[in-house]
Amino acid sequence: MQFEQRLAMTVASVIGLALMGGQLAACGGDDGDGGPPGIDGLCDGGAAPANYPLATGYVEIPLGTTCPDVVDAELWVNGCTFLEWQQITCGFEGVTLNQVYVDDGYGGGYQDAETTPDTGYFVAGDPVDVCAYEGVFYLPPNHAVCGRPLLRDGAMVLANIQPGPSGWPAGAPAVCSELSEDERALVADYWMDCATMEHASVASFSHFALDLMRLGAPPELLRGAHHAALDEIEHARLCFGLASGYHGQPLGPGPLPAGPVVGSGSLVEVAEALVREGCIGETLAAVDAAARLAVAKDTSVRAALEIILKDESAHAALAWRSLKWILTLDTDGAVRERLTQVFFEERQRWTSIPEQDASFPSAVLAHGLLETSSRAHDLSRAWREVIEPSWAALAASPKATAFQA
Ligand SMILES: [Fe+2]
Ligand SMILES: [Fe+2]
Secondary structure, eight states: OOOHHHHHHHHHHHHHHHHHTTOOSSOOOOOOOOOOOTTTTTTTTTOTTTTOOOEEEEEEEEEEEEOOOGGGOOOBBSSSHHHOEEEEEEEEEEEEEEEEEESSSSSSEEETTSSSSSOSSSSSEEEEEEEEEEEEEETTTTTTOOOOEETTTTTEOOOOEESSSSSSOOOOOOOOTTSSSHHHHHHHHHHHHHHHHHHHHHHHHHHHHHHHHHTOOOOHHHHHHHHHHHHHHHHHHHHHHHHHHHSSOOOOEEOOOOOOOOOEEEHHHHHHIIIIIIHHHHHHHHHHHHHHHOOOHHHHHHHHHHHHHHHHHHHHHHHHHHHHHHHTTTTTSHHHHHHHHHHHHHHHHHHHHOOOOTTTGGGGGGGTTTOOOHHHHHHHHHHHIIHHHHHHHHHHSSSTOOOOO
16 A cells, blocks of 8 residues: 555544544633643652653763753753753753764754764764753643754754734634633644744755755655645745734744755765654644644634645655655665664654643634644554554665656
8 A cells, every 4th residue: 555545544534533523612612720730740750741741851061071960950852852841850861971963954963073073064062971861841732743844953943923914824814702812822822833833844845855956866856845845835824824813913934043954964864854854744744634624613724724734645745755765775774774763763752642631621622723632642543554554665665676756
């Protein structure tokens, strides 16, 4: 079975199941208690409330110095992540000496300073020792999965929001006067996050197109990457339109922060970024859009989600075709070996189901938001039914077969 068939079957099922389950919501429902869940006691093994995982964070220190005590450790996370540290550091995990932060344009991580060449461009800062700690983080339950993130130094690069006429908002504004003020703010924030990510995805696809050219990709893939960048402009416009309506004023993006994003990564690094952001990220984005579409009632939200679902499905298919082509360049098996590890690492993240969020206000379902655990169920299905078998089929394919789009 082809990737496109697997995805279409799961998307149809996600939409169908939600409709049968009677999850459609009307405006103005249960407010929930609205309060943040308690996170005390998590370090001591307390039950984690929905959206508050324990995870590893880092502190950089000058070479040869001592890691700060747990209580003083101010953590940060790197890589493609939405985690926000909650000012709670639980315990020290270890220190890795003499590291540099290497940014491949999609994200990055620490590498050994002695074996990493200093390009002066992709190595950020001087060598440091890196202390790792376990801490309490917040993972926004409705964090947008909107195409490829644009990353630099491990952090997402996003434009600031600017109020006022900008030409960006598109589509009819959503209508739901029965939302409470808090619910409306929740919905507005979600669509604003989505809008800035879709906006940044335009630059991310430009970056991807340059990587494809650098590797000598065929025209079908280049055409797909540029087409996808145009799609992302429309996604951004639709999301800015929704965000503006819920916020009650026109909103658009400011300038995207300038800086180097054009990569010079190895074949393995480009393949890894493609898998994390395209093959996995955009497949999940398509199923995520399907799950939102299944419960959304607002006409404008539904119109935006229908376009996003169609386009993200195409972007995901492009990513898998691009991976198929990259594997034809993998003459020594290094790409396959690394990607097997990447799929293993990502599996845990996308197949674990958090507890149901009892404070989730059901009224916002009609406006495209999802409760954490129900969303996780759908993304887990996407992993098992689409991503895992697609990678298994590719990994089992003969090495260096001729590429056919
Ligand atoms: Fe998008
Ligand atoms: Fe996309």
